[in-house]
Amino acid sequence: MRRPLRRLAFGLVAAACAAPGSPRAQELVADLSRHLVAITTGFVGTDVLLFGATDGEGDVIVVVRGPRRPTVVRHRTRMAGIWVNDAELTFVNAPAFYWMASSRPLDRVLPAVAMERHRIGIRHLALRPDRAVDEDTLESFRDALVRNKTRIGLYGEQLGSIAFLGNRLFRTTVYFPANVPTGTYTVAVFLVRQGRVVSAQTTPLLVSKVGLGAEISRFAHERSILYGIMAIAMALLAGWLAGAVFRKA
Amino acid sequence: MQIYLPIAEISLNVLLLLGLGGLVGFLSGLFGVGGGFLMTPLLIFNGVPPAVAVATEANQVVAASVSGVLAHMRRGNVDFKMGGVLLLGGLAGSGFGVWLYSMLRAVGQLDIVISLAYVVFLGVIGSLMVVESVRAILRRRQPGAPRRKLHQHTWLHGLPFKMRFRKSKLYISALLPLTIGCLVGILSAIMGVGGGFIMVPAMIYLLGMPTLTVIGTSLFQIIFVTANVTFLQAVENQTVDVVLALILLTGGVVGAQLGSRFAGRFPGEQLRFLLALVVLGVAAGIVVSLVATPEDLYILGRESVG
Numbered sequence: 001m002r003r004p005l006r007r008l009a010f011g012l013v014a015a016a017c018a019a020p021g022s023p024r025a026q027e028l029v030a031d032l033s034r035h036l037v038a039i040t041t042g043f044v045g046t047d048v049l050l051f052g053a054t055d056g057e058g059d060v061i062v063v064v065r066g067p068r069r070p071t072v073v074r075h076r077t078r079m080a081g082i083w084v085n086d087a088e089l090t091f092v093n094a095p096a097f098y099w100m101a102s103s104r105p106l107d108r109v110l111p112a113v114a115m116e117r118h119r120i121g122i123r124h125l126a127l128r129p130d131r132a133v134d135e136d137t138l139e140s141f142r143d144a145l146v147r148n149k150t151r152i153g154l155y156g157e158q159l160g161s162i163a164f165l166g167n168r169l170f171r172t173t174v175y176f177p178a179n180v181p182t183g184t185y186t187v188a189v190f191l192v193r194q195g196r197v198v199s200a201q202t203t204p205l206l207v208s209k210v211g212l213g214a215e216i217s218r219f220a221h222e223r224s225i226l227y228g229i230m231a232i233a234m235a236l237l238a239g240w241l242a243g244a245v246f247r248k249a
Numbered sequence: 250m251q252i253y254l255p256i257a258e259i260s261l262n263v264l265l266l267l268g269l270g271g272l273v274g275f276l277s278g279l280f281g282v283g284g285g286f287l288m289t290p291l292l293i294f295n296g297v298p299p300a301v302a303v304a305t306e307a308n309q310v311v312a313a314s315v316s317g318v319l320a321h322m323r324r325g326n327v328d329f330k331m332g333g334v335l336l337l338g339g340l341a342g343s344g345f346g347v348w349l350y351s352m353l354r355a356v357g358q359l360d361i362v363i364s365l366a367y368v369v370f371l372g373v374i375g376s377l378m379v380v381e382s383v384r385a386i387l388r389r390r391q392p393g394a395p396r397r398k399l400h401q402h403t404w405l406h407g408l409p410f411k412m413r414f415r416k417s418k419l420y421i422s423a424l425l426p427l428t429i430g431c432l433v434g435i436l437s438a439i440m441g442v443g444g445g446f447i448m449v450p451a452m453i454y455l456l457g458m459p460t461l462t463v464i465g466t467s468l469f470q471i472i473f474v475t476a477n478v479t480f481l482q483a484v485e486n487q488t489v490d491v492v493l494a495l496i497l498l499t500g501g502v503v504g505a506q507l508g509s510r511f512a513g514r515f516p517g518e519q520l521r522f523l524l525a526l527v528v529l530g531v532a533a534g535i536v537v538s539l540v541a542t543p544e545d546l547y548i549l550g551r552e553s554v555g
Contacts (some may be wrong), residue, residue, distance in 0.1 A: 019449070044260050054389045072550030074357055082539040085363050088550065094465040131425075144547030213255035213492070220256055220487050228483030231308050231491050232476045237314025237499065242502035246316075 007245040024100030027055045027199040030062075030189040037176050037207040039214075045178045046204070051171040054191055058198070059102065059109045060162050060170050061190040064205070066097025066154075072132070073141045073148070076122055089141040090130040096181035097207075098122060098155045101172050112234050118190060118197055122146055122155055153177040182207050256303045256490035265295070265498060270309075270500025277313060277445075277501070280524040283440035285310045285475075286371065287531060288497065293484035299360050303350075303440065308494040310443040310475040313501050314367040314468045318555050320509070321465030327463045328416035332469040334423055335430035335448075339474040342434020347481040350439050354486070357550060364535050366440055371532035374450055378506025378525035381454075417458045417466075425456060430470065438478050444469035446528065460517065 031157025037046060050062060071094040077086040100121055102109060116124045127142055149155035154177070162172040174187075184206055191199040209217055220227045251260040269291055277284030283308045292302035321327055336495045353359040408422030429451045433444035448467040458466070483489045515523075 039253060039255050042251060044251045050346060072357070074548050074550055076543060076546050076548065078542075082361070082365075083543055085357050088357055095467075141547065144545070145549065148545060148547065178251070179258065181258075209253075209255060213253055217255040218481065220489070220491075221310045224484045224487055227487075227491075228480040228489065231483060231489050232311060232479050234491060234496065235308050235311035235476070235479070236315055236472075238495070238498050238502070239312035240319065241543065242312070242498075242506070243316040243319035246502075246506040247320075 015060040027111070028054055028060075028189060028191040028201055030201055030203065032203055032205060034186060035203070035205055037205065038210040039179065039180070039182065039208065040211050041213050043178060044179070046095055046176050047173045048176065049171065049173050050187065051169070052189060052201075053169050055168075056198075057167055057193070059104055060164075061102045061106075061109065061121055062100065062162065062172060062174075063188045063190070064097065064099040064174050065095045065186050066207070067095070067185070067187070068093040069181070071096075072096070073145050075141075075144075089133060089137070091127045091142075091145060092130050093126065093128050094145060094149075095125065096154065096183065097176075097185065098125065098149070098157075100156070101158040101161045101174075103160065103164060103170065105159045106210055109195075110197070111195050114195065114197060118200075120190065122150075122157055134215060152179060154179070154181070161207060172224060176207065180207055203217050252492070252496070254297075254301075254493045256305075256488060257297045257493060259296055261297075266493070266496045267500040269295075270497040272500075272503035274313065274501035275508040275511075275529065276504075276524075278317075278505035278513055280508075280520060280527075284313065284501070285444075286367070286440070286446050287527070289440065289442060290367065290531060292493075293413060295495070298488075299363060300354065300486060300488045301493070303363070304479065304486060304488035305490045305493045305497075306442070307437065307475045307478040307482060307503060308489050308491070311479060311496045312494075312498040313505060314443060314472040314475065316445050316502055316505065317509075320469040321468060324465075326462050326465035327469050328337060328414055328458070328466045329469070330412075331414045331417055331419075331426060331456075331458070331462075334426040335433075335466070336470040336473050338427040338430025338432075339434035339437070339470055340477055342431035343438045343474050343477045344434075344481065345431075346435040346438025347478065347485055349435065350482075351485055353447075353489060354438075361509060361539075362363055364539055365442060366436065367535050368532050368539070370436065370440075370447060371528050371535070374446060375528035375532055376526050377450060377454070378425025378521055378528065382518045382522035382525060386522065389516075389518065414458075417456075417462050419456065419458060421456065422423055429455065430474075431535070434474050434477075437471075437474050438481070443468075443475050446463075446538045 024083050030050060033049035037048065068091050070092050072088055072090050074085040074088040076083045106115065106121060110120065115121050119126060129138060146155055162170050164170045184204060186202050187205050188200060188202045250263045252263045253260045269288065271282040273288045276287065289302050289306045293299050320329065408424045410426050411420055412423045413420050433448050434443065436447060437444045437519045445467050449463055452467060453460060479489055480492050
């Protein structure tokens, strides 16, 4: 968590220094329509609107990143006719969610070196394995992680999806699917001119279970003994109730 | 109408879940088994993480068994002494099973072990039931056939620690029900089933209990074994989803009552034959999923931090 932030701060400072004559209007302002994605009982996924303005021409890149979590990738192989897991690799810092959008295709906006530096784009994600493996293995597990995450809608790139209104105002929507992991997200917006990031801004976004579901989940993890007893009590009661009701009917 | 399941962490359609509960409940009422062996794979097919499916199903089976056992108690079909001995074995087995489950999960082979356990047990029991029920149906068609003995005497009846089970009209070694209870307890923890589909044939064919007392007695002890599994899973793995369990059992109890009403209209052998076909069908479905080439050779494991 710490290193990219520092990197980002670095970028900000660099951008600020690069702009001579400081008492100018802010180069980039952006905000979200809301800063909390509430997972309620009826949650089926949701859109969050991101909007902002620049002080002139330029391209905008948005990166939404979920909390980092150790993620296991397993490889399956056929053994005696059935598919079993044979090898696995854990990425200790894989973002649980990663989504990127830009106002134009990236290769026309930013050179690869800059994307690498700012960790923009799925190809430039810093994914650290928990043990040393050779390059090919790492590559295939890494691709597999991205492929699987993309299939379940947790990783994605939408190049050219940020719409400009005039050449100053921009907007895009970020979709959080029903299976979105909970935690603190960061939404980073980059302003790019002539192949360089000239300004950046990050905004936090909280994805959290709220209401009854949140209570149940917290209860299950924090008071697991009591939770187990209550689950059984509920089942006993329900069974007895059903028996009693249908006996009369 | 979608509902977010707080422990499974996915949204599923309430009507779909109620329907699944009702369908499996109907079958379980019809055949006198818990139905967990059908529900767990169905939940996994619908995207519920296997760990949550197994633990939640155990919780649901508690409710299903309670409502079933009440009906059987009223008819005096529960052998409490036999149930108690089976239960002793069952508690030991389920404790071991939950431990085994956590270990397999850590090693990363849990899903495959669950699937294989299903294939082996469903396949063997389904086949045995087909053979047995077809024989019984054929025997019924020959009116002159001699009456069978209550049960065959084998070396199993020579084991020590003999106990008398009056209700079941048996005088057998306590080791036998203890072992059966223990094995079913292990399966119950790993597979998320009450174990009725194994317990019922084992009691009929291995112990030689009269069919009438088998179902009630099996349900009686399943309550305690699945309650134990629910508790241990909740404490060890935090994988019991009470919201999911509640929806499933709502559909389940209604289905079960309808099923048990239906059951009276069919002769026992034909019911057993039908159940055998269902059991074999589920086994075949799992075999296909194990053998078929997966969409992606790589899969994501459950994140180790919740």
